Amino acid sequence: MPDLTITRVFDAPRELVFAAWTEPEQLASWLGPHGYTGSAVTLATRPGGAWRACIRSPEGDEHWMHGVYREIAAPERLVFTFAWDTEGDLRTETLVTVGFADLDGKTEMTFVQTGFPTAADRDGHDAGWTASFEDLTGFIRGKDAR
Numbered sequence: 001m002p003d004l005t006i007t008r009v010f011d012a013p014r015e016l017v018f019a020a021w022t023e024p025e026q027l028a029s030w031l032g033p034h035g036y037t038g039s040a041v042t043l044a045t046r047p048g049g050a051w052r053a054c055i056r057s058p059e060g061d062e063h064w065m066h067g068v069y070r071e072i073a074a075p076e077r078l079v080f081t082f083a084w085d086t087e088g089d090l091r092t093e094t095l096v097t098v099g100f101a102d103l104d105g106k107t108e109m110t111f112v113q114t115g116f117p118t119a120a121d122r123d124g125h126d127a128g129w130t131a132s133f134e135d136l137t138g139f140i141r142g143k144d145a146r
Contacts, residue, residue, distance in 0.1 A: 018075035
């Protein structure tokens with residue numbers, strides 16, 4: 001099965017980058033491809049805790065996703081399952097691992113998503129996550145300026 005790995009360096013401490021993933025208001029601010037908005041995010045950030053989020057397209061279409069946290073080691077690592085809520089969508093659940101490495105005040109984030117049934121599914125997620133992480137970069141810049 002094809003896997004997806006994306007690495008980014010953020011000019012912010014890893015505690016700040018980790019919080020952007022684990023605090024609902026922050027995650028809603030950057031989750032989704034360009035032009036999408038996070039309209040609802042609920043997180044039970046503990047091992048075994050569920051999460052659910054909705055991203056809304058510019059046309060108003062809602063796309064719901066959900067999963068369960070498998071591991072939370074603040075601020076070093078998050079592991080959770082990911083699946084779309086789309087009715088009739090039989091795609092398999094994937095596993096996401098996000099590592100946060102301290103680089104002298106900056107953060108190297110390594111995002112790995114495994115379990116895609118096809119390369120096309122992986123490539124679709126690659127485009128979405130890449131755009132999300134560009135938005136995360138801007139979100140973190142804005143937080144750092146406060």
